[in-house]
Amino acid sequence: VQLQASGGGLVQAGDSLRLSCASSGRPFRGAALGWFRQAPGKEREFVAAITSSGGITDYTDSVKGRFFISRDNAKNTMYLQMNSLKPEDTAVYYCASRYGGVYTPPKKGDNYEYWGQGTQVTVSS
Numbered sequence: 001v002q003l004q005a006s007g008g009g010l011v012q013a014g015d016s017l018r019l020s021c022a023s024s025g026r027p028f029r030g031a032a033l034g035w036f037r038q039a040p041g042k043e044r045e046f047v048a049a050i051t052s053s054g055g056i057t058d059y060t061d062s063v064k065g066r067f068f069i070s071r072d073n074a075k076n077t078m079y080l081q082m083n084s085l086k087p088e089d090t091a092v093y094y095c096a097s098r099y100g101g102v103y104t105p106p107k108k109g110d111n112y113e114y115w116g117q118g119t120q121v122t123v124s125s
Contacts, residue, residue, distance in 0.1 A: 001025040001114045005095045008119030011085055015123070019080040021095030021116055029073045031099045032106055035080045037091035037121075047093070048080060049105030058105040062088070085123045092118040 007019040034049035048059045048069040057069050068081040078095060096112035106112060
């Protein structure tokens with residue numbers, strides 16, 4: 001399974017970006033999906049996750065109301081719509097997937113099986 005994250009870039013505070021994560025080798029259907037980020041000098045942190053059905057989502061407090069996770073199983077793609085971006089959102093964003101065994105969106109990195117390579121998001125003030 002390979003995950004490919006894309007859509008990052010350099011934007012100004014208040015702008016929006018949409019990240020995408022595509023899967024190859026195994027369909028997203030049946031997998032819980034998540035986004036994590038890692039800023040320079042900081043540990044990786046949970047951002048958002050969605051269950052395999054897409055019925056339940058979860059977010060870290062700092063992005064609630066600004067970021068929205070979604071999935072399109074037909075396209076084997078997951079998205080992270082990021083609005084009202086702030087400089088503190090600057091980080092490398094990683095997508096991850098985990099098949100089976102969960103009924104709520106996993107928030108710990110250890111709960112995921114597969115990871116993408118990351119895409120850089122830089123927000124200038």
